[in-house]
Amino acid sequence: MANIKMEDEDPGVIVIPIDTTYSDGDRAGWPTGDHFDMPDDSYYRRKIARLWAQELGFYKPGQEYILDSLPDGFAIFDRPRGTDPSIRDRFLYGHPLQQYFYSTVQFFPHFCHLMSQGKEPCSCHLCEKLAKRKRDGIPIGRGVGRPRGRPYGSGTRTSSGTSTPIKPVGTPGRRGRPPGSGRKPGRPPGSTAAAAASTSAVAVRSSGRLPGRPSESSMPYIADSEGTPDVFKAAVIKLRAKGQLDEKITEPDSMDWRAERTPLREYLEKLNMLPSFVPRTGELVLWTTEYEGKLAWNPEAGQVQIYRHKQWHGAPDWRAGVVGQLPEEDVVLQDIVVTTPKKWGPNYSGFRVETFPDPNSEDKSYSLQHKYVPMKCIRPFGAYEHFLQGVPREQLHPSIENALTVMASFSLLEKYRFRGRWPDAAIYCRGIFLGAEFLAVGDAVRLKPSGYDVDTDTVSPAPTAVTLNVMVIHEIRLELKDCDADPRSKQLAETYQVRIQGKVYTNDRERAAALLRQRTQDSPPPQPLTSDEIASTFHYVGMSGYGEWYPLHAGARVTISQDMILGRCYEPDAMQLLFRSPALHYDLHGVLRGRAYSRATDERIRAGKRWFWGDFRTQTLALDTLNGEDVGHYSDVRDVKMWRANLRVIDGTAKAADFRDAKIPGDVGRPSTKTASNFAKVGKLSKLVSTGLGAVDSSAPASSAEDGDGDGDGDGGTSAVSGGESESEQEDYTLRIDQLRGGTEETEGGDYVPGLAPPQNKRARMMEMSM
Structure with a gap:
């Protein structure tokens, strides 16, 4: 001991x-x-x-x-x-x-x-x-890619993708080019001043190329700790040079950015077709395991309980969790109460939810506790006070307070445009994770009433009833005030602030009239939106169920901070099933209490600050794994050098060393003189055909018959069977049937239609024919 x-x-x-x-x-x-x-x-x-x-x-x-x-x-x-x-x-x-x-x-x-x-x-x-x-035989301190534990040069990633200056790193001289006299290998020849500049704090090289390659642009190359070009710092530098800038944000040299293009675009498009009440990937929710019956309010117990066979069966064992996967089947309104018939089992028709671990602890074992559950087992986390009412604190699952710890946190998703006029700029985003929820452009969100007192649940100055306004989000942007274009600076700007812009509406006629009277004393009474205007304003179905909607601020767009937003506005029918009331302030007190709890308990929020700003959602939630996969920035599968080499192979700019670093799997066995496909030679000239063939070597594995190991009667016959089998296997894995014209060796007209029977091995077919 x-x-x-x-x-x-x-x-x-x-x-x-x-x-x-x-x-x-x-x-x-x-x-x-x-x-x-x-x-x-x-x-x-x-x-x-x-x-x-x-x-x-x-x-x-x-x-x-x-x-x-x-x-x-x-x-x-x-x-x-x-x-x-x-x-x-x-x-x-x-x-x-x-x-x-x-x-x-x-x-x-x-x-x-x-x-x-x-x-x-x-x-x-x-x-x-x-x-x-x-x-x-790799030197210590220089591993596969750049060492993750030690920044490249002296640079580190900063708040919005900015980085500190990067020191140049010489690379060994390439074959056929002597390093020259009196200079280090890899350093481009030049004057003494140029050599001195190459050892300065800023590496001036074209975006996306390795040290030692000729410069194609005078644009300073700023990179993060992994060597990925910092497009945001480059945009700030360009903004200072031009005075005004409006351009799309692309990161072609980032594997992360390239890999998420298609799935992220598809996911955001899918959100536009989903009802608002359906939980979204990455959100925090209240969840419980499958139960029989339905959830209802028990007035005698003063809490939400399970009701079945005309009897109350106590409150569910609620816990907080992260939504990892959405159902493959559609979620309908009735699923809130009872699961409608599904074609697939829970693994496909349910939500994958993982118990949320403590963000302040290194122990993330709760993430291993996951389950696929139907919609009726999930409730919005912001309404935790409603569903946990009557449950003593000591009986709450620890994940509940774990989730409350991150209520005062946010992260931005999909930065797609940089726009500004020197010295200010803005980075436009598609969405924002705010506390427990994800909000996207086009969502209707409920706003916190100004002057609200969380202790008395009233709005000052007069103790009137609480009414909420709704904003339809038009823009989400990160504003950069007083941009810093110095390549050696660690920051993009002096000040950062998140702003959400959109039009605001209310279903309180008196409030709409009062705002009109503030503009002009003789203003006419407010006019509600027509049914067609409601349908075009809100992306959700049935929003007229809340009553009449009145535009505020004369229909002009209003800009607010993320602190004013409570969460999404659900469809009125869903509100009736969830809370038995269409009142929009169902979670007002709980959300604000949760943010106060987060500011007091989240160790990542420094004294005097009100929010924790994460680079991405898993960092905001302090998760190491999600859906069983490592999601940390320094995951073992994160081989930046290999990724960058693969990008150059895809873009057609790869060198010999890139093919080696890309670690493209080759065929096993001795190369054969026979090609894997009739298209192999054409694939070298046609990008379309090479895409169909895939990243596979053009040679087929040597068969046992070619080695003389066949057990057939004749050499030619044995070789034909074995060679045909090897070629067939290559065709199955490298050619998609829908990319090629039909036909077989026996038919020239291309009239072959694949049957429903599974493909049979050629060797097996030959054996059946010989029997």
Whole structure:
């Protein structure tokens, strides 16, 4: 057992001395940039001490533990967060690979390895990478792609895709080009001034090319820590040069951006056809397992319970979860109460929901608890006060408070346009994750009434009834105030702010009249929208069920901050089934209470700040996995060098080294002189045919008959069967039948029609014919 002692400053904390006789910590991997600081490491020492106490078996719940120090050569550094420079993210440096640990959970296996004097091989992911690089002969500190744990040059990603300046990195001279006299390999020849500029803080090279290649543009090349061009910083620089700019945002050199084009576009189009009450991917919801009966309000118990066979069966076991997948089948209004007949089982007709883990903890095991559930088992999380009413706090599932912790957070989705007039600009987005919900352009959202007091549930100055306005979102934008075009700067602008713009409507006639009187005393009474205007204004069906709608502010667009939005406005029929009332303020008190709770408990929100701004949704939710896949930025499958090589192969700009780095799988076996397809040669000249063939080598695997291993009577006959089988298998995997003209070797007219029977192996057919 560890030799423990009580902490002098805090008698309730037990200090665990560590064994300092063995450590592989390397200070050479510590960051040196001026934006890095060494904060207090007591938080990390407490986390590791708790894990260490549990490992040794003397941990007691409620007892606090802390290490007396970190192992020699290891230290905590922090740097400004990309989305909000006022927040500083912490990382543990010192590993011999010269990459950092993202969390205490990642570091703990290595810590155990050090405490055992290195007697057993370390199982941490960095040591596994280190061992692989030693086997492959890759120099330490320069792995596959750029080291993820150490920024490229001295640059780091900042709030809106900005980055710090990048130092140039020389590459070995290419074949046929001597490095030259008196200069490093890979550095372009030039004057002394040019050579000095190449070692400055900013690498000036054309976007998307590797160091050492000829420059095709004078545009400064700014990249993030993975070497991906920073299109936002480039746009700011261009804005300063032109004074005014309006262009689409494209990131052709980013595999993330390229890979998400089609699925993201399809998903956003799908949202326009879904009812508003249907949960969306990435949203937080209340959910429970399948039950018989229906949910109803029990006035005697004062809570929502399960009602079946004219009896009450208690409240469901609610928990909070993340929607990972939507049903393949349509969700209809009746599914809110009872599941309508479906063609498929729950795995296809239900929502995949994962229990939400603690965003402040390294333990994400709750993400493993998932289930496919129907719509009737899901309720909007913003209405947690309604559905959890009457349930004691100690009986709530921990995931409920985990979800409340991220209610004051947001992240922007699909930045598609940059527009500005120097020195201000705006980045336009398709959607925003706000608290528990996802909001897209075209959605109708409910607005918080100004002057609302969450404690008294009234609106000042007069204690009148609470009425909500509804906005139809027209624009979502990130505004950049006083843009900073200095390539060496870490920021895009001095100030960032999110703004949502749209037209506002109300179903309160008196409120609409009062606003008109503020404009002119002799104004006519407000005119409601016609049924056709309601149908064209709202994308949802049946919005006239709320009554008459009146435009506010003379139909002009209004700009608000994300703080004014509560959530989506559901269809009135869905409101009746969910809450037995079409009142729009059903979650007003709960959402605002949840945001206050989040600001008090989310450790990522610094003192004096009101929101946590994440780069993407999984970062906002602090998730490591979703749908069983790693979603962290530093996932093991994130091989940036391979991705970039694949992009060059796709774009037709690949060099010999790119084909090697792309790791395109080839055929197994000795190459054959016979081509895999009659189209193989044409594929070299035609992009259409090569696309149909796929990224497969043109040679077919050698068959056993060609080696003389066949057991047939004649060489020719055996070779024909085996060779035909190999060719057939290649055709099945590389050619799509709908891309080729019909026909067989026996028929010239192309009249062959595939039957419903499964394809049969040629070898098997020949054996049947011979019997």
